[in-house]
Amino acid sequence: MNVTFRQLKVFEAVARHLSYTRAASELYLTQPAVSMQIKQLEEVVGLPLFEQIGKRIFLTDAGSELHRYARNISQQLDEAREVLEEMKGIQRGRLNISVATTAIYFAPTLLGAFHKRYPGIGVSMDVANRETLLQQLENNEIDMAIMGQPPEELNMVADAFLYNPLVVIAPPDHPLARQKNIDPVRLADEVFVLREPGSGTRSAAEKFFSRRGVQLRTAMVMSSLEAIKQAVQASLGLAIVSTHTIKQELELGRLVVLDIKTLPIQRQWYLVHREDKRLSVVAQSFKDFMLAEASKLLS
Template structure:
């Protein structure tokens, strides 16, 4: 095992968590052949099979389960080291200010909450605004970081993708298109649309998709929140394209349905952004490192 690499163990851990080479590849932003190659090398190092195939899922062998126990111990030890190192660097005290666009409110509190569990003496604040207000705060340099679906082009910023953000077609669960497969985008465009206000990143992505295929969105209503859009969809006012993060509860409860529409979902990412050249505090640096860790290890809110 001395010849195995940390990356191989990361890939192995992702497969164990997700039960699929494909999902592990998506989770780690790798290609599936790369994941397969990493596991082939790790298997050769161990000298025994680590997984068994059963349909589309893979299951660990007894050797695989034993290796996973050791892998988790290694990762836990490294996490404890990170915390100790943070203490030595002075991250035990300080303040952190994060501002996020409204769609990010469905996952950002959980990420920030787990960060604060790691550093319980840090004072953290989370502000939720529409994109226009986020840009205003960014220009004024009011916060440590900003989370957006698309970095602004009008300001020089440092931006880093850290989480998948799939935009999906959404309708009520009893919509005429709800049970259809491979719906043409042109047919979907015939439906009345409920969209966020002009300037919204989700709206811009929707309009760009339709324009690329020579179509135009039939806007029935502009709404200033995702909650209002979801309620309007359930009331049969129309359809929409929304971030999958915003509809997880409604999908689980059966009130909304993700439609199978060609050219969808739109693959996007969430970005952590700050003014270009800004020197982060120790606390801000620790939060950015945590987001990188989150992206590499869990990205579990993605599709």
């Protein structure tokens, strides 16, 4: 049944008022225009929708059934209009983001603050490794991603919103734990527990030490940061991690940060989205919030 919204809107007004004249006045149409819309609708339906008795019109059985559906459709359209207007005011909507595994240590704090400001917005957050993040961005599966090393090979927009210092951690009883101003070359004799190849943290660390003539010796490779921290506590090697991920271990005295020359490695956390992606009002508001508030909230 090829019925237009305009026909249903005119029909609903006539059915509600049981008057072509009052329906025309409400819709700012002429009475002949209203009559024409009803006639066309009856032709599409194949049944009469109104019957006239004397000077009054009444709904037929078919008209009564169609009026019920038309009323529901009208209500749903009104609700949709209200929702969209609320979204313009950032009252409702949904945000879909993915974060790098190391960002899980601070991302919930930022998302919590954003949700507190805009309580009507739902947030879906996925935690993934770099390869998965890039695939999600490429496939346009998410609004944006939080990651430490934005892709250079893809057409992406990357906005830095927070410093991400990388440091070398060790168990408290390590021989270098109490030494100051350690030359990076001294770490050539140490073994490291590293993230998997392709990790942004590992890539940044390898580049940093390579420029200083140090080839990192790998004792273990782990994809879980928690496992890496446990391995360092067990004296299985040193590790390079973001300072955002070790706050609790430092406070409890389970790990220490080695005092190494030219460290920490200064990196940034980035909000990344496709260059050709048209951000929703919610996504744009989250981006604005992160760029303005993230460093204050986590300082």
